[in-house]
Amino acid sequence: MDTLSVDLGSRSYPILIGAQLLARGEQLAARIRARDILIVSNTVVATLYAAALRAALAGRNLVEVILPDGEAHKTLDNVARILDVLVTNRFGRDACVVALGGGVVGDMAGFAAACYQRGIEFVQVPTTLLAQVDSAVGGKTGVNHAAGKNLIGAFHQPAAVITDTSTLDTLPDRELRAGLAEVIKYGLICDADFLGWLEGNIGALLARDPQALAHAIRRCCELKAQIVGRDEHERGERAWLNFGHTFGHAVESASGYGSWLHGEAVGAGMLIAADMSRACGMLSAADVERIRQLLTRTGLPLDVTAVRASDALTHMGLDKKVQAGRIRLVLLRRIGEACVLADYPDDALQATLAAHFG
Numbered sequence: 088m089d090t091l092s093v094d095l096g097s098r099s100y101p102i103l104i105g106a107q108l109l110a111r112g113e114q115l116a117a118r119i120r121a122r123d124i125l126i127v128s129n130t131v132v133a134t135l136y137a138a139a140l141r142a143a144l145a146g147r148n149l150v151e152v153i154l155p156d157g158e159a160h161k162t163l164d165n166v167a168r169i170l171d172v173l174v175t176n177r178f179g180r181d182a183c184v185v186a187l188g189g190g191v192v193g194d195m196a197g198f199a200a201a202c203y204q205r206g207i208e209f210v211q212v213p214t215t216l217l218a219q220v221d222s223a224v225g226g227k228t229g230v231n232h233a234a235g236k237n238l239i240g241a242f243h244q245p246a247a248v249i250t251d252t253s254t255l256d257t258l259p260d261r262e263l264r265a266g267l268a269e270v271i272k273y274g275l276i277c278d279a280d281f282l283g284w285l286e287g288n289i290g291a292l293l294a295r296d297p298q299a300l301a302h303a304i305r306r307c308c309e310l311k312a313q314i315v316g317r318d319e320h321e322r323g324e325r326a327w328l329n330f331g332h333t334f335g336h337a338v339e340s341a342s343g344y345g346s347w348l349h350g351e352a353v354g355a356g357m358l359i360a361a362d363m364s365r366a367c368g369m370l371s372a373a374d375v376e377r378i379r380q381l382l383t384r385t386g387l388p389l390d391v392t393a394v395r396a397s398d399a400l401t402h403m404g405l406d407k408k409v410q411a412g413r414i415r416l417v418l419l420r421r422i423g424e425a426c427v428l429a430d431y432p433d434d435a436l437q438a439t440l441a442a443h444f445g
């Protein structure tokens with residue numbers, strides 16, 4: 088097992104990464120000290136892993152909320168359900184919320200923990216690759232609104248992230264590939280060496296080689312922990328993690344939530360953002376081709392022509408990254424270094440949108 092740390096002064100916390108952490112249970116029991124524990128999961132993940140989590144926490148006062156599966160259920164109504172259960176069970180400020188699942192469950196459970204009695208402890212037990220490399224670390228919690236993704240939320244850091252890499256054994260291939268899009272993101276924005284490692288090991292990752300997966304998860308968590316440690320509230324560098332997301336959210340929302348997985352949309356969005364970086368004179372055509380090849384080898388869908396360019400632009404305008412009426416874009420200065428740009432040429436954006444969207 089590996090232990091990393093997110094350094095945020097008194098709110099620092101460990102990330103434990105290892106195989107069979109749920110089945111063995113001691114680490115979980117040691118890291119979650121509360122007597123009153125609310126487990127939040129969904130119907131799919133609970134069927135697979137709730138029994139192991141319950142066994143690890145045997146002897147505590149355990150209550151569960153099992154939500155319906157899917158991004159469409161990442162709503163304020165479901166957070167209200169979690170809060171109702173905390174109230175009904177008279178849980179106090181010393182209770183702990185444990186999120187067992189992917190990013191959807193983690194974002195909602197974390198938001199409920201942030202709101203209940205102005206903030207109680209919560210622990211992430213991420214079970215998708217995307218959650219293990221991204222959403223479980225860093226304390227962004229929240230839900231979607233009809234007008235846009237993640238529009239309602241709060242910063243609330245977990246007390247621990249417990250990543251059992253064995254849970255990936257049951258993850259569908261499509262979800263694995265979507266998670267790999269976010270893994271590739273780290274290489275592109277801040278670690279060119281890691282991108283090279285990914286190019287050499289994408290076959291092993293797709294074949295679920297445990298050592299390759301553990302290495303990728305560890306490296307992504309290290310990189311995210313460093314970024315969050317330096318810029319917890321996204322005043323600067325943390326925005327780099329949104330690389331591919333402005334275009335990706337446009338793909339996701341213009342196609343109606345559910346047809347593209349989040350990670351898939353981010354993969355397509357990264358290619359568009361790379362092409363925009365080229366249009367702004369920062370990447371070469373060969374760099375963009377290199378990125379396209381890795382995304383293609385990962386098996387990610389890249390064709391967004393079903394979305395009209397004008398619709399994409401409208402949906403980008405609803406994105407949170409809009410400041411003073413201008414869409415700020417996370418682009419690549421070079422492979423391995425991102426930047427945030429507001430003063431790009433408008434015709435470069437129009438041309439890039441026209442080249443990718445329908």
Ligand SMILES: NC(=O)c1ccc[n+]([C@@H]2O[C@H](COP(=O)([O-])OP(=O)(O)OC[C@H]3O[C@@H](n4cnc5c(N)ncnc54)[C@H](O)[C@@H]3O)[C@@H](O)[C@H]2O)c1
Binds near residue numbers: 190215222227255
């Ligand atoms: N908070 C953050 O910083 C942050 C960062 C990135 C993404 N996100 C959010 O994360 C969400 C996406 O997360 P996700 O990709 O994990 O989606 P998800 O939580 O919907 O999980 C994907 C699917 O896999 C299933 N699943 C989960 N674990 C499984 C397992 N071990 N075996 C089999 N099936 C399993 C789920 O039930 C679901 O059907 C989005 O809502 C996104 O906004 C948040």
Ligand SMILES: [Zn+2]
Binds near residue numbers: 221269349353
């Ligand atoms: Zn993402």
